[in-house]
Amino acid sequence: MQLFRFFATGPDQAIEADISAIDREFHRRRRDVIVIITLCYGLAYVCRLALNVVKKPLMDAGIFTPEQLGIIGSTLLYGYALGKFSNGFLADHAHVGRFFAAGLLLSACANLGMGMSDLLWLSALLWGLNGWFQGFGAPSSVVSLAHWYSNHERGRYYGIWSTAHSIGEGLTYLGVAWLIAAPPKGLGLEWQWGFWVPAAICVVAALLVLRFLPDRPRALGLPSVADWRGDHSAVASAAADGSVWKTQLRILAIPSIWILALASSSMYVTRYAINSWGNVYLQEIRGFDLFDANLFIFLNTAAGILGCVAYGFTSDKWFNARRPPANLMFGLMELLPLFVIFWGPNDPLILAAALVVYGFGLSGILASLGGLFAIDIAPKRVAGAAMGFIGIFSYVGAGLQDYISGRLISDSEIALRFVTHQGETVVYFYDYSTPILFWVGASVLSLVLASSLWRVRATD
Numbered sequence: 001m002q003l004f005r006f007f008a009t010g011p012d013q014a015i016e017a018d019i020s021a022i023d024r025e026f027h028r029r030r031r032d033v034i035v036i037i038t039l040c041y042g043l044a045y046v047c048r049l050a051l052n053v054v055k056k057p058l059m060d061a062g063i064f065t066p067e068q069l070g071i072i073g074s075t076l077l078y079g080y081a082l083g084k085f086s087n088g089f090l091a092d093h094a095h096v097g098r099f100f101a102a103g104l105l106l107s108a109c110a111n112l113g114m115g116m117s118d119l120l121w122l123s124a125l126l127w128g129l130n131g132w133f134q135g136f137g138a139p140s141s142v143v144s145l146a147h148w149y150s151n152h153e154r155g156r157y158y159g160i161w162s163t164a165h166s167i168g169e170g171l172t173y174l175g176v177a178w179l180i181a182a183p184p185k186g187l188g189l190e191w192q193w194g195f196w197v198p199a200a201i202c203v204v205a206a207l208l209v210l211r212f213l214p215d216r217p218r219a220l221g222l223p224s225v226a227d228w229r230g231d232h233s234a235v236a237s238a239a240a241d242g243s244v245w246k247t248q249l250r251i252l253a254i255p256s257i258w259i260l261a262l263a264s265s266s267m268y269v270t271r272y273a274i275n276s277w278g279n280v281y282l283q284e285i286r287g288f289d290l291f292d293a294n295l296f297i298f299l300n301t302a303a304g305i306l307g308c309v310a311y312g313f314t315s316d317k318w319f320n321a322r323r324p325p326a327n328l329m330f331g332l333m334e335l336l337p338l339f340v341i342f343w344g345p346n347d348p349l350i351l352a353a354a355l356v357v358y359g360f361g362l363s364g365i366l367a368s369l370g371g372l373f374a375i376d377i378a379p380k381r382v383a384g385a386a387m388g389f390i391g392i393f394s395y396v397g398a399g400l401q402d403y404i405s406g407r408l409i410s411d412s413e414i415a416l417r418f419v420t421h422q423g424e425t426v427v428y429f430y431d432y433s434t435p436i437l438f439w440v441g442a443s444v445l446s447l448v449l450a451s452s453l454w455r456v457r458a459t460d
């Protein structure tokens with residue numbers, strides 16, 4: 001019971017009578033919240049994506065096949081789907097600083113174990129558990145955003161937080177690649193260091209979260225952020241009354257939540273196809289080396305930082321906090337460059353430009369489909385549950401993608417044997433044409449589903 005009390009959110013406190021003290025506390029806490037959830041959620045990504053960078057070295061060393069790597073990668077995404085869903089419901093009841101920190105520490109332990117394993121079953125188990133532990137972060141961050149930022153500013157702050165995805169991906173694809181790439185482009189360390197260094201980074205992030213991420217305002221003797229800013233929605237929530245658990249269950253009766261979940265699931269197929277297999281594709285088909293392939297994937301994630309921020313400001317300022325028009329605009333910016341990436345000329349400048357536009361559009365649309373739109377249309381006291389519901393659909397889609405992609409790539413394998421005076425050498429080649437159709441088709445479906453929510457508006 002003491003453990004549950006440690007992680008539980010505090011009870012509502014009497015509201016501070018001094019208005020100036022309330023203002024000072026809100027300004028200080030809001031600054032801490034946005035800095036910590038952005039920085040530390042970004043650092044958490046390094047522990048989530050390390051496998052993607054070391055896939056090619058693991059394949060080249062004969063430790064795992066593409067199909068086996070697809071199985072291992074999918075366990076993380078399934079674990080994350082379940083973790084994001086269940087932890088989303090738990091985060092509404094939790095002290096998010098302690099909850100988030102626990103997930104980071106456990107994720108660090110899983111990465112430490114991954115660097116010691118070359119067994120399929122053990123690696124799949126550890127990576128699946130890592131997915132579960134990673135599922136503590138997004139619900140904690142979204143609950144913080146819902147409690148500390150009001151409706152007409154949340155898009156901007158959600159956009160800032162969403163840059164964490166790109167920051168974390170960029171650190172992984174450049175930093176981890178630099179550790180294991182051959183000199184002079186990298187340090188030439190063994191693949192194990194691609195897991196051990198991220199583990200150390202997550203420990204540091206956990207300590208920062210534990211120190212600086214606060215509980216919700218009412219537990220600290222502050223009014224709700226909507227009352228403090230005088231920013232209430234014109235559309236009242238139909239589920240504003242009643243217990244938190246009952247309100248959480250009522251979000252399942254909102255039809256737009258289900259459509260949004262399917263749209264997000266489809267988009268996550270494309271997102272994780274590029275994240276999981278993009279650098280392998282660039283090495284296998286486009287002829288890049290390990291460092292350059294990850295550098296090009298980094299371009300997409302770096303552009304995503306601007307895309308997240310641009311989406312938040314665009315939807316808040318241009319469309320008066322309406323997400324659907326911005327969804328269509330950013331969705332097209334995500335979809336069209338895919339045709340250049342996969343079917344365009346093998347010109348580094350053209351490919352780089354396409355990846356930049358793709359990353360800009362993807363990060364914007366994901367900021368909405370992956371959470372912002374859901375917490376707009378759900379009651380704010382159960383923002384974590386709304387995020388968790390979207391999350392389980394999103395990451396089941398991503399997990400299915402990883403397994404299906406790995407299977408399709410493995411099935412296309414062609415082995416060429418070369419006999420020399422030193423013996424026989426086997427070189428494997430793979431065809432990506434079928435997986436590419438799967439990835440692009442999912443993006444088209446996502447855009448169609450998201451566009452069907454044109455008339456949906458935010459509630460309190």
